Amino acid sequence: MPLLTLSHVTTYTYRQPVSFGEHRIMVRPRESYDQHLIDATLTIDPEPADIRWLQDVFGNSVAIATFDRRAKQLTFDSKIRLRHEPAELQHVDIEEYARVYPFTYSSEEMPDLLRSIERQHHDPLRRIDEWARRFLNTSGPTDTLGILSDMTKAIRREFTYVARAEKGTQSPIETLERRKGTCRDYAMLMIEAARALGFAARFVSGYVYSPSARERRTGGGNTHAWVRVYLPGSGWVEFDPTNGIVGNRGLIRVAIVRDIYQAVPISGTWSGFPGSFIDMDVAVDVTVDDAVAARPRSVSA
Template sequence: MPFLNLSHVTTYTYRQPVSFGEHRIMVRPRESYDQHLLSATLDIEPRPSDVRWLQDVFGNAVAIATFDRPAARLVFDSRIHLMHEPADLDHVDIEDYARTYPFTYSSEEIPDLLRSIERQHLDPRRQIDSWARRFVGTGQTDTLTLLSDMTTAIRREFTYVARAEKGTQTPIETLERRKGTCRDYAMLMIEAVRALGFAARFVSGYVYNPTAHDQRLGGGNTHAWVRVYLPGSGWVEFDPTNGIIGNRGLIRVAVARDIYQAVPISGTWAGFPGSFLDMEVAVNVSVAGPPPVPVSVPDQKEPVRC
């Protein structure tokens, strides 16, 4: 049960002061049984005129910031201290009827899962379908083995290449090029498991090394992976970039049906053409000790906290 310190700093720089429109910030990890926020701060420079929080349709925590003065630099500095409880393959318990593939989701669950089963990308020559079918044996196939084999196959057969540019390859491009980033791999696996009838969602968050022996790809920036719905365990994590099954080394921030619903920071600015210079992102996750235990001091009033 490691305690983690997390820093995520995004800096935009401009040639001269520009004005800023509304910005949407999604960097606060989700509260759940396996990750518990102990403290969270979000500092923004220049200071916004207003910041309000909301939960989107997927339950992600989103900050909406508005500004009333121009600046040549815009910084979002998120600092998190959380407790993380890793779970792995041994903790995946699947209902009897879903332990072998193919299976059908129950009538109670299917209405809420349908949009997560729908394909998002065209596949006119059924390339994704054919690739996904290689993990299905003749007759019935163990469900968890199928998903695990697909996860590790992407890790083993594709070349991870970091890419700072915006955008994501289509699943077919990733399949043909045999290389990509974590977000490319996530979208490929989502489309592949959806082709087999599974409900899957895109996850944006952070990756870290739980021990000195673990070396994860995708650190130093936000990370992307997949959640697949398995009756009996619910949404289970699969990280094709690192071949991880379970949440060991993975911190969830945003869960969405499509990658474009899970962008960490988005917003607008107005100024002279060519004003934008650069965007820098620095993410650091370190294993830390538990928070200090409060000590009561006699004859002193404890301040009110909220």
């Protein structure tokens, strides 16, 4: 039950003072049975004229900031204190009817899962479908959790992780062809592959940390991305293809969405002379404290 301290600082730098439009900030971890906020602060410089909080359609916490002054630099500094209670793989308990693939989601759940089953990317030659079906057992019953676990580990084993600071995500086809990508590229490939097999899958944005010296995780220093798949009996289960792991050990959820464009950590506009923008710098640091449970205090942000 580790205690974590998270620091996420994003800085935009300009050649001369510019004015800022509305900014949307999504960096506050979600409260749940397995992650509990103790403290949360968001400091913005220059100080916004107004900041308000809301929950989006998926229940993610979003801050909306507006500004009334110009500046050469804009900084968002998020500090989080959080208690994490990771679940182990053996706690994935799938309903009897869904333990062997294929299965059909129940009539009660299907209406709410449909949009998470729909494909989001064109695949006219069915290349994603073909790749996904390689994980099916052609000589006997196919274990449902086994399909997804094998898919997660195959991406980790067969693809090359390459950090990329530029905005944007490769299409799943591009990732399949290039055999390399970032955590968000891997997540989108696995989501499309899972949906090709009829699973409800969602994109998750958050933070990754190494639970111990023996369990080193790839993807730190920035936000991290992985996948959630709905399995009857256990609900939404985490799969991290970048690290080849199943379960939430080492993963802190911030945003859960249907498609990646809905989970941008910080977005907004600025206006000024053309060419004013110099750079954006992102620094994420997660510190694991002693595994001592703390009593939650008031949360401010």
